[in-house]
Amino acid sequence: MKEEKIALRMVMPYVLIIVAFVVLLLISNIVMSFSTIDGKFTFENYKAIFTDNVFYKSVFNTCIWVFGSVAGQILLGLLIALLLTQIKRGQVFFRSVILILPWATLDIVAGVMWKWMYNDMYGVLNDILVKIGLAKDYIAWLATPKMAMLAVIIANIWKGFCLSGMFFIAGIQTIPQELYEAAEIDGANAYRRFWNVTIPQLKPVLITTLMFTIIWTINYFPLIYVMTGGGPNYGTETIVTYIYRLSLRFLEYNKAAALSNILFVIVFTIAYLFTRRMAKEVAA
Amino acid sequence: MRRSTKKKIMKTVSYIMLIFMSVVIAFPFVWLVLTSFKTYQQIYSYPIIYLPKNWTLEHYQKVSSLDFKSYFLNSVVVGVGTMIFSLLIGIFPAYAFSRYSFRFKSELLVSVLIFQMFPMVVFLVPMFKFLDWIKLLDTHIGLILAYIPFTTPITIVFLRSFFLSVPKSLEEAALIDGCNRTKAFLRVILPVTLPGIAAVGVYAFLFAWSELLYSMSLLTSKKLQTIPTFLSVFVGQYQTRWGPLFAGSVFATLPPLVVFILLQRYFISGLVSGAVKE
Numbered sequence: 001m002k003e004e005k006i007a008l009r010m011v012m013p014y015v016l017i018i019v020a021f022v023v024l025l026l027i028s029n030i031v032m033s034f035s036t037i038d039g040k041f042t043f044e045n046y047k048a049i050f051t052d053n054v055f056y057k058s059v060f061n062t063c064i065w066v067f068g069s070v071a072g073q074i075l076l077g078l079l080i081a082l083l084l085t086q087i088k089r090g091q092v093f094f095r096s097v098i099l100i101l102p103w104a105t106l107d108i109v110a111g112v113m114w115k116w117m118y119n120d121m122y123g124v125l126n127d128i129l130v131k132i133g134l135a136k137d138y139i140a141w142l143a144t145p146k147m148a149m150l151a152v153i154i155a156n157i158w159k160g161f162c163l164s165g166m167f168f169i170a171g172i173q174t175i176p177q178e179l180y181e182a183a184e185i186d187g188a189n190a191y192r193r194f195w196n197v198t199i200p201q202l203k204p205v206l207i208t209t210l211m212f213t214i215i216w217t218i219n220y221f222p223l224i225y226v227m228t229g230g231g232p233n234y235g236t237e238t239i240v241t242y243i244y245r246l247s248l249r250f251l252e253y254n255k256a257a258a259l260s261n262i263l264f265v266i267v268f269t270i271a272y273l274f275t276r277r278m279a280k281e282v283a284a
Numbered sequence: 285m286r287r288s289t290k291k292k293i294m295k296t297v298s299y300i301m302l303i304f305m306s307v308v309i310a311f312p313f314v315w316l317v318l319t320s321f322k323t324y325q326q327i328y329s330y331p332i333i334y335l336p337k338n339w340t341l342e343h344y345q346k347v348s349s350l351d352f353k354s355y356f357l358n359s360v361v362v363g364v365g366t367m368i369f370s371l372l373i374g375i376f377p378a379y380a381f382s383r384y385s386f387r388f389k390s391e392l393l394v395s396v397l398i399f400q401m402f403p404m405v406v407f408l409v410p411m412f413k414f415l416d417w418i419k420l421l422d423t424h425i426g427l428i429l430a431y432i433p434f435t436t437p438i439t440i441v442f443l444r445s446f447f448l449s450v451p452k453s454l455e456e457a458a459l460i461d462g463c464n465r466t467k468a469f470l471r472v473i474l475p476v477t478l479p480g481i482a483a484v485g486v487y488a489f490l491f492a493w494s495e496l497l498y499s500m501s502l503l504t505s506k507k508l509q510t511i512p513t514f515l516s517v518f519v520g521q522y523q524t525r526w527g528p529l530f531a532g533s534v535f536a537t538l539p540p541l542v543v544f545i546l547l548q549r550y551f552i553s554g555l556v557s558g559a560v561k562e
Contacts, residue, residue: 006465007384010376011392017373018436019392022399025433028410080305086298096545097306101313104541106494108512109533112519113316116526124315127332158312184287190294219403222496226519244405248501253409260406267401 032257045258072157077164111226114155145235171205211274320530343531355514365428366492378443399437446480483550
C-alpha cells in the first residue's frame with residue numbers, strides 16, 4: 001500500500017502534464033473534425049475526405065512510400081549489422097560513418113542535400129550515373145511523379161536505415177555463439193547458418209523493428225516536404241503531407257482534423273496487429 | 285586450418301564491403317561540405333567540378349553575417365529546455381515502472397508506447413490554438429511545451445530499461461545500510477545509470493534541435509527562431525541559395541554529429557535495450 005502511494009506520486013507529473021495534454025489535443029481534434037466552421041455538428045468533413053480524389057491518391061502513395069522505404073531500410077540495416085558484427089577493429093569508425101552520420105544529419109539538411117544531388121542539370125547523381133554507364137542520359141528525378149517517389153524513397157532509406165541497423169546489431173549480439181558452433185559442426189555453411197540460426201533468433205527484434213519502422217515512416221514528413229512538397233501533380237503526396245497542406249496551405253482545419261483521425265485509426269490498427277501477434281508468440 | 289582461412293576470407297570480404305558502403309553513405313554529406321566551399325560559378329558549372337578549385341569561405345561569411353549565432357543560441361535554449369523537462373517528467377515514472385507494481389500500471393505503460401506513434405503534424409493546429417489560449421504562442425517555453433509530449437514517452441521507455449538493468453539487490457543493500465529511498469536512488473541507481481540518462485537527454489535535445497515543422501509554425505518572431513527555420517529561408521520555390529544553405533547546414537550538423545559519435549556506445553545499447561525489450 002505504501003509502495004503504491006510512492007509509485008503513484010512518481011507517475012503523477014507524467015499523468016497530469018503529458019497524458020492530460022495529449023488527451024486534450026486528441027479531443028480537440030475529434031471535436032474539430034465533427035464541426036462546421038461556425039461550430040455546428042456535422043459529418044461533412046469526413047464526407048469531404050472520402051469523396052476527395054487526393055485522399056485516395058495520398059493513401060496509395062503512403063503505401064508505396066512505406067513499402068519502399070521500409071523494405072530498403074530493413075534490408076540495408078540487416079546487411080550493415082551482419083557486416084559490423086563480423087569485424088572487431090574499426091567498429092567505432094564504421095559505426096560513425098555508416099550509422100551515425102545519416103542519423104545526426106538534420107531532416108531539413110538531408111532534404112536539401114538530396115534535392116541538390118537530384119538536380120537534373122547540376123546534380124552530381126546524374127553525372128555519376130552517366131559516367132559509370134548506368135544511365136544513358138540525365139534523368140529528371142524530381143520532375144515526374146514516379147521518379148520523384150523513387151527519389152524521396154532513396155533519400156529516406158539513407159536517412160533512416162541506421163535505426164534498424166542499430167536494432168539488428170543489438171539483436172545479433174544476443175544470439176548465443178554456441179548455436180553457430182553447433183550448426184557449423186553439423187556442416188551448415190554460412191548461408192545456411194544465416195537462414196537457420198540468425199533469422200529465427202532475430203525474429204522478435206525483426207518484428208519490433210518492422211512495426212516501429214512502418215509507423216515512423218507513415219508519420220515522417222520533413223523529407224518529402226523539403227524535396228518535393230508533395231508534388232509533382234500529387235505524385236509524392238502522402239497522408240501526412242496532405243494533412244499539412246490542408247491545414248497550413250488551404251486552411252481547412254476541420255477537414256485536416258478528420259483526416260488526422262483517420263490516420264490515427266490506421267496507425268493504431270497496425271500497432272494493434274503487431275502487438276497482438278507478439279503477445280501470441282510470447283504466450284505460445 | 286581450413287576453418288580459420290575461411291574466417292579470414294569472410295573478414296576481408298566484410299571489410300571490403302564496409303569500406304564500399306562507407307564511401308557510398310558518406311558521399312551525400314561529403315558532397316554537401318564540398319559544395320559549401322565552392323563559389324557560385326563552380327556550384328553551377330557544367331560539366332560538374334568535383335573538388336573546389338579555390339576554396340572559398342564566402343558562404344560561411346554570408347551565414348555569419350545573417351546573425352546565425354542568434355538562431356544557434358535559440359536552438360540551444362529550446363534543446364536544453366526540452367531535454368531538462370523530458371528528463372524531469374520522465375525519470376520518476378520510469379523508475380516507478382521498473383520497481384513498483386501499482387494500479388493502472390499497464391495502462392500507463394501502453395499510453396507511453398502509443399504516444400510515440402502520433403505524427404506531429406496532426407497536433408499542429410490544436411497545439412497552435414492551445415498555446416495561443418495560454419498566451420505562450422511565439423515563446424521558447426511554448427515551443428518546449430509543444431515538444432515534450434513527443435520526447436517524454438520515449439525518455440520513459442529508455443530510462444525504464446536502464447533502471448530494469450540495475451539489480452534490485454543493489455538498492456536493497458543500501459536500504460539495509462540505513463539509506464532512505466531517495467538517498468538509495470541518488471547514491472546507488474543514479475551513478476550507475478547516468479551515462480544512459482545522458483544519452484536519453486541528448487536524444488531529446490537533438491529532437492528539438494532538428495525539428496522543423498513546429499518551430500517554423502509556432503515561433504513567428506525572427507529573434508526567437510531556431511536553426512531549421514533559418515535554413516528553410518534559403519529554400520525558395522523557384523530559386524534556392526545553395527551556398528549559404530549548405531554552409532549553414534554544416535554548422536548545424538556538426539554539434540549533433542560530434543555528440544553522437546562520442547556517446548555512440550550508450551546510444552546503441554540504450555536505444556536498443558529500450559525498444560527491443562518492449
